[in-house]
Amino acid sequence: MRSEIMEYLEGQKELKEFIREQPFWYRKLSRNPYDLQSLQIASLHYYKKTIPHKVEKFSNSVQMASMMLNMFQSMNSQQ
Structure with missing residues (x-):
């Protein structure tokens, strides 16, 4: 080389x-x-540093946060 x-x-x-x-x-x-x-x-x-990979990673993070928020809201409504 x-x-x-x-x-x-x-x-x-x-x-x-x-x-x-x-x-x-x-x-x-x-x-x-x-x-x-x-x-x-x-x-x-x-x-996996391309723009589509970064968008997918961000989307997965948002989905995880949304799922956690829904879980916490359902736990609070049960009490």
Whole structure:
């Protein structure tokens, strides 16, 4: 792999960890060193940091809070 790619990955700890977990990216970057954008997109999907993942996580949190609120309200109405 090219030295400038290695230097870039040294500054991006999450991408470096992703490459260690997905070793085929070593080969892919060795063949096409300017495919960093694909690497970043794949990393975002792997770590579930895309916008749809964040929206889903927020939605799940709201649903959980709503369920807890309903549970507390039902407990108070029973007393």
